[in-house]
Amino acid sequence: MTSMPNLLSSAEISHSLEKTDIVMLLQEDEMNEALYEAADRVRKAYVGDEVYLQVLIGVSSICHQNCMHCSLRRDNSIVKRYRLEAERVLELVKKAGADGCKTVVLQSGEDKYYTVEKLQDTIYKVKNMDISVTLSIGERTREEYQAFKEAGADRFLLPIETTDKKLYDVLNPGMSFLNRLRCLKDLKEMGYEVGSGCVVGLPNQSLTSLAEDMLFFKEFAAETVVIEPFIPCNNTPLFCGNGGAFTLSRKLMAIARLLLPNANIPVTNIMAVQDFAGEFKALQSGANVVMSNVAE
Numbered sequence: 001m002t003s004m005p006n007l008l009s010s011a012e013i014s015h016s017l018e019k020t021d022i023v024m025l026l027q028e029d030e031m032n033e034a035l036y037e038a039a040d041r042v043r044k045a046y047v048g049d050e051v052y053l054q055v056l057i058g059v060s061s062i063c064h065q066n067c068m069h070c071s072l073r074r075d076n077s078i079v080k081r082y083r084l085e086a087e088r089v090l091e092l093v094k095k096a097g098a099d100g101c102k103t104v105v106l107q108s109g110e111d112k113y114y115t116v117e118k119l120q121d122t123i124y125k126v127k128n129m130d131i132s133v134t135l136s137i138g139e140r141t142r143e144e145y146q147a148f149k150e151a152g153a154d155r156f157l158l159p160i161e162t163t164d165k166k167l168y169d170v171l172n173p174g175m176s177f178l179n180r181l182r183c184l185k186d187l188k189e190m191g192y193e194v195g196s197g198c199v200v201g202l203p204n205q206s207l208t209s210l211a212e213d214m215l216f217f218k219e220f221a222a223e224t225v226v227i228e229p230f231i232p233c234n235n236t237p238l239f240c241g242n243g244g245a246f247t248l249s250r251k252l253m254a255i256a257r258l259l260l261p262n263a264n265i266p267v268t269n270i271m272a273v274q275d276f277a278g279e280f281k282a283l284q285s286g287a288n289v290v291m292s293n294v295a296e
Helices: 004-016 021-027 033-046 086-098 116-127 141-150 167-172 177-189 207-220 248-258 269-274 277-282
Strands: 054-061 101-110 132-136 155-157 193-200 224-229 287-293
Touching: 004 021, 004 033, 004 167, 004 248, 021 207, 021 248, 033 248, 054 086, 101 141, 101 155, 116 132, 132 248, 141 155, 141 177, 141 287, 155 224, 167 177, 167 269, 167 277, 193 207, 193 248, 224 269, 248 269, 248 277, 269 277
Parallel strands: 054 101, 054 287, 101 132, 132 155, 155 193, 193 224
Antiparallel strands: none
8 A cells, every 4th residue: 555655746747546545635634734745746847836816706696406405495484595696796897807817717606597688798898897707606507608608707616616526316306416527527518617516525426435435536627726624604404514624625635736727726714714724725735826815
């Protein structure tokens, strides 16, 4: 069996790990610092020391889906709901641009209010401000994705959440794991820079499942990988769950950097909340992007 120091040295050069190797790294903590340091060296070598700022604009908190782990689920009657009109979105984008931001993420629940025509017009106007557009608006048809691309959208972020189909189906009633894969495939074929990600600490999620998530991102050649700890939310079926641990999420972030040296790996706000120095620690463990949230 390969020793863990040799395993990390090899992964730092080859950018590959076997599933069993990933599980071992997730199980054992004695090599955590060495793992973080290896990921930090790969980050420095491939994407440099510059930290990129992405402004995330919460366009809508309305969603017609009913995912069991998400605070925006349709049946959550206590969450604050809002929906921004295009004029307000453009005001926020203009402010972000004035502050030096070169890319914005337009994020929403799966809100049917935003038709293709409305989104195309908004994308076109944002691009005229010389700002790149990342969409994170969930599952759409291939034709809709194509329309957004033609309007100027540069990137699309669609988390797989988990590659465990059985777990995905339990957590996302009325949705289809295969359709999620179809969406990601369509986006890649259209020439988007495609990002995905997983949620860490979901009920009945194994370390093997998380390892398979990492290998999926590698095979898919994800250009952004978002590692987000699960936080139980009020008035959701999983409110009493334990949630995801900061250290496990940090290790997965470092593994993602070893496997995908050129990827963008953001620090999520949740990681910063879980640990007072979470943002700093993540940036020393392979992350290279900081997201700043803007919402009503």
